[in-house]
Each structure stands twice: as structure tokens, then as C-alpha cells.
Amino acid sequence: MKVIITVVGNDKVGIVAAVSQELAQLHVNIIDMSQTLMHGSFTMMLMGEFAADTTSFDSLQKALNQLGDQIGVSIHLQRQELFDAIQKI
Secondary structure, three states: OEEEEEEEEEOOOOHHHHHHHHHHHOOOEEEEEEEEEEOOEEEEEEEEEOOOOOOOHHHHHHHHHHHHHHHOOEEEEEEHHHHHHHHHO
16 A cells, blocks of 8 residues: 655654654555755655555554654655545546
8 A cells, every 4th residue: 555644843853764764663665755844844745655464554644643743743644545636636
């Protein structure tokens, strides 16, 4: 399953490391990623892929929500199909 993950918050050291480490532990492969900084605000968008037999969407969402709370950023997760459909509207 492919997912789109967005991370938004105030810039600080370790955001990319924390998110990528959590994804690795959950067996999510990062396929593509971009990030930018604008006046101290950090934004990252990435596409990840995982096998349904190793990770579930719900467990991934829960883990990323907890991580976001821990590191002080907002992390949003969407299935790629839903993301693509919304972009066409």
C-alpha cells in the first residue's frame, strides 16, 4: 500500500531523523520525499510504501500521531488513492 505523509511544524533538529526512523521500524519504505523551510516553518511531504502483512494503515496512523505529539509537529497520513482523487477534483 502506498501512503502520502505530511509533516508540518516549527523547524528543529531531528524531525527528518525521527520520522524516517519511525517509518523504518514500521517497515515503511520511503519512495519519494521533499522538504522545505519557510521563515522557521518546516514542511515535509513523502510517499511511503508498505506491505499489508507487515503494517496496517491504522497502526501506522496511530504511531505517527504519537510521534508527532512527541516531537511537536503535525503528521498527517493519507492513502495514495485518496490523495490522488482529491487532487483531481
